[in-house]
Amino acid sequence: MNQYQDLLNRQRKYFWANLKTSTAQDRIKKLRNMKKWVLAHQEELKAAIYADFKKPAHEVDLTELLPVVSELKDAIANLQEWMRERRVPTPISMLGTSSKVTFEPKGNTLILAPWNFPFMLTIGPLISAVAAGCTAIIKPSEYSENTSNFIAKMLEELFSEEEVACLRGDHTLAQALTALPFDHIFFTGSPEIGKKVMHAAAEHLCSVTLELGGRNPVIVDETASISDTTRKLIWGKFMNAGQSCMSPNYIQVQEKIYSKLLEGLKTRFETTFKSHQDNIQESPDLSHVINARHFQRLSGLIEKAKAAGAKVLIGGHDDPETNFLAPTILYDVEPGNPILEEEIFGPIVPILKYKNLDDALGLIRSMEKPLGLYIFSRSRRNIAKVIRESSSGNVMVNETTIAFGHPELPFGGVNHSGIGKAHGHAGFLAFTNEKPVVKQSTLLPSTLLAHAPYTKWKSRILNFVIRWF
Structure with missing residues (x-):
């Protein structure tokens, strides 16, 4: 067993013990801690990104900090509503049942981040993962080394490695990680690399969010x-x-x-x-x-x-x-x-x-x-x-x-420019399994018409339902 598989196993154990049934308040507390930490380290972040590619401080505030803080505020304000079970109406063919949609975390996730907005495009998906109740292994880009070191410091101070781990390395690390059986992979980068990520995920039938690009x-x-x-x-x-x-x-x-x-x-x-x-x-x-x-x-x-x-x-x-x-x-x-x-x-x-x-x-x-x-x-x-x-x-x-x-808008591409949506509620859903729950009556179940023997009386009732309801 390699070290990455061992880390994933520990995160899987932690997920079932601590995160699968976590409450909105549990997750909101973590999001608030993230917001507090980010706001307390603004100048350090600006220095790190400037060291990577001389990005102006105003652009860091505008394109790195503002989107992250807005995303955190949105999740904190709306997470209870996002997690609330949703009742659905009962059609005549299901008479006697009651149904709802519940929202459970997908589980153990991988976030592969790019270098161009190195903080925002790493922490943004993590906010969605934390809001959904997932663990995460994060690989920031090796090209923006100073910002990657800043992100590693942030995550080490806020989370245990069993919940959120930051691993630094080049493309060989990404290849090793995508070979593992994650429950969801969130990748931001080029369509060419996105295809490789999707191919690797298919080996484990792992869902993906691919934030790619294109000739806009x-x-x-x-x-x-x-x-x-x-x-x-x-x-x-x-x-x-x-x-x-x-x-x-x-x-x-x-x-x-x-x-x-x-x-x-x-x-x-x-x-x-x-x-x-x-x-x-x-x-x-x-x-x-x-x-x-x-x-x-x-x-x-x-x-x-x-x-x-x-x-x-x-x-x-x-x-x-x-x-x-x-x-x-x-x-x-x-x-x-x-x-x-x-x-x-x-x-x-x-x-x-x-x-x-x-x-x-x-x-x-x-x-x-x-x-x-x-x-x-x-x-x-x-x-x-x-x-x-x-x-x-x-x-x-x-x-x-x-x-x-815009935290209220789902963000993502279509086909070559991306698969899946991110940000706000859409980001929460990307890391969430929408699980239907159906409760059947024990007195007069609606499935009686489906059970053998198939009598003429059952056939007449079934055709009546098909024609009129």
Whole structure:
């Protein structure tokens, strides 16, 4: 028996002894302790994430702390209601029975977290697991080492290893863990690795939540506000250096306003970062790329796009020594450009023209279903058409990315961009087994019609029920 199997066995024993029948108050106490700890260590977290990829302190508050604290508050406020048994009505064919749905924890879970939002995308799923009453083994990313060490410290101070354990290592650790018989796996990362996780989980018929990504499209129609659209696109695309599963991957602009939008984006960028126009890499408002390998991949994408005819509107500056890649906007991009063939996951965005909305939707439908789709428009007809004639994990109108932080919305992709939902009540359900309980009468059970011998009288009653009820 290896050390990981031994840990899982200990967690399984702990689950049955301590968590399976835990009450809402038991779990709420743990969630409150998590909230208290997080708020007491804000500055330490900011320092850890800055050390990993120079993420601005304001972005840490906005995209790491705020979502986690909001998720904790939501679970604390609503957990009793989420756990409450739900009575269901009795159909005539089940006369004599009473039925309800109960909510039990799935059991022993594995959380595999990424590096791009290293705190929020680790602790967010854990909040759902704790709310549901599960144990968890957590593997944070080896690429964000400082934040992973911070997370390990947090979990060691709040939980015993038999309830929540934090294991640090590379992909070989992830492979070893996914080979174990967990009751649920929550993975956040690329579709390519998601497929491997799902394949490993299938060996044990283990349920999964896969938070993946995709080539998130933006449509800007001729009715959009240039000022509003450019402000939101500059932030939504270049926040966290574009290293986000919700980041816009490409922008399609109606040809009548194409030039105006390009001009607006250039002006907006210069206004936003005017204090560091000549040394953009020194801006305190821009994150860096996580490591040299990703930096080289992104630099290569820009060169391939330019070789295929794309032009640089802004950007093109970099500092390989610090993995800094300046926000880059490409224009005159055609549908066959290689920049459109993969999720960019960096501070680069290509802009295309479209003539009519059907053309824009056709390009979107030619690719895998994205995690997010963004439409900038003041036309109700166009907005409704995009929502109705596309498929994506979520849609945002006149905005990008922010749906992720809404605790009342289920978050997740569809097919290639994800399986299952997370956050709030949806996250609780992801780690929960909805178990039906049916109680039958001992005096006149409704199943009498189902029991042999099958007499003519029983057949007449059965057909009456089929026809009229």
